[in-house]
Amino acid sequence: MKRKFILPLFLLIQIIVVKTIGLFPDFVENWYSNGFYPKLALVSKTGLGWLPFSFGDVIYFILILLLFGWIWKHRIGFFKEWKNNGLAILSWVSVFYFFFHLLWGMNYYRIPLHEKLNIEKEYSIQELKDFTERMLVKTNELQLQITKNDSVAVMIPYSHDKIYDLALKGYENIPSDLQEFRYEIKSIKSSLFSYPLSYMGFGGYLNPFTNEAQVNYLKPKYTSPLTTCHEMAHQTGIGSESECNFIGFVTAAKNEDLYFQYSAYSFALRYSLHNLEIIQEGSSKAYIKKINKGVLKNFEENDIFWNQYQTPINTFFEYFYDNFLKANQQKDGMEGYNKFIGLAIGYEKL
Incomplete structure (x- = not known):
């Protein structure tokens, strides 16, 4: 041959x-x-x-x-x-x-996390509304605690390297039933490709060949703690994006640092509102009215950032990655990012 x-x-x-x-x-x-x-x-x-x-x-x-x-x-x-x-x-x-x-x-x-934890990923509309309310209250509390003014956006005062160091603290506090995902040796970097990543629509990624967690340092910094914890979850051996969102949320929320907690709960709040809209258009409006203006300013900051990089390149890579995930046992594709809400709701019932 x-x-x-x-x-x-x-x-x-x-x-x-x-x-x-x-x-x-x-x-x-x-x-x-x-x-x-x-x-x-x-x-x-x-x-x-x-x-x-x-x-x-x-x-x-x-x-x-x-x-x-x-x-x-x-x-x-x-x-x-x-x-x-x-x-x-x-x-x-x-x-x-x-x-x-x-x-x-x-x-x-590998075996899906919800099977190992024996939790149900599906939830009722009422369970989603109750979860959204809890995320809203906690996000508002943290925003006010940090800024002392409900109309001021949260600005993280740390460098990205400091964020990467602090991220380890949340993994130290990971619950006992998630101990297999503990994190010991740090390998987290600001990506040299942050500009291309922005046009591709990615906040970070794991390099599977070198096992380095990459973070897009250009995006709004208040989102970086959650993104960092998400990419660290990939390093622990999790392929599913919904599971990495879940582990990222848990570890950021368990971090003693208030900025990490805010990043976690504001992240969960946005996804909860999004999922409400998927189920019933307009159902998130009643909750948005109760969100602190400072939190909404952070949400707007995030939207403005990603909108400026919205091009056909972004659309292509979303399509490509969606099909890449589906070809690798992730049947929900990009929609899998939203599915972590089901894991979070189910986990609260344990």
């Missing part, structure tokens, strides 16, 4: 193997997510966590340059040599597919 066919064929074999293993979440949970992966993550975070910059972003930048260089080199007669070029592309995809699933990606196929 010619060498150029080996990696493309290996890609097909990998897909079959991964999807087959994915049918056995107990196996993934025991042998990968709670077996091989934690040991590998410890090595990655120990080796790269101390660096003051994102090593993964540097690697991505080099790979992007190499990709453009390869495209430029083969620009003439690219489609005429479609077979060889196609095999070359599939070979690179094969390599990425292998390392993605080896280093982190198999976590998508």
Whole structure:
């Protein structure tokens, strides 16, 4: 067999193997997510966590340059040599597919958190309204406690590096039934690609190859504590976005720092209001009237930031990531971010 066919064929074999293993979440949970992966993550975070910059972003930048260089080199007669070029592309995809699933990606196929905690993700409209009311009251209390004025927006006085350090405190206070997601060695970075991330619509991401948590440092800082805790949850071996939102919310809320608590509860409040609107248009208006003006100013700050980066690029990456999630056992796709409300409501019942 010619060498150029080996990696493309290996890609097909990998897909079959991964999807087959994915049918056995107990196996993934025991042998990968709670077996091989934690040991590998410890090595990655120990080796790269101390660096003051994102090593993964540097690697991505080099790979992007190499990709453009390869495209430029083969620009003439690219489609005429479609077979060889196609095999070359599939070979690179094969390599990425292998390392993605080896280093982190198999976590998508582990046992869902709601099954392990034995909680119901579904909720009634009344349960959602009650939860929204609790989030509203707590958010208002924290905003007033921080600013001493209900009309002043919350401004976090810390640097991003300080936020990354403080995020560990919340994980130290994680409830006993969530101890498997404890976090020990810090590897959190401000992404060198924060501008592109803004246009892509992402507040952060986990680099699955280097296990570095990346935070978009350009977005409103009051959201950064929750985003940081969310990306840290990915580092603990959680693939589901709804579960990372849930763990991020719990750990930020459990943090003794008031700014972290505000970031958590204001985050949950926004999602609660959004879910109310999904169920019944206009049903969030009665709650919005009761929100402190300072909180609403933070919400507006967040909307203004993301609106200025709203372009077809954002739409494309939302579509791409939505389908990427669906292809990796996350059937709700981007809508999965909203599903954490069900986990939070269900968890309160324990």
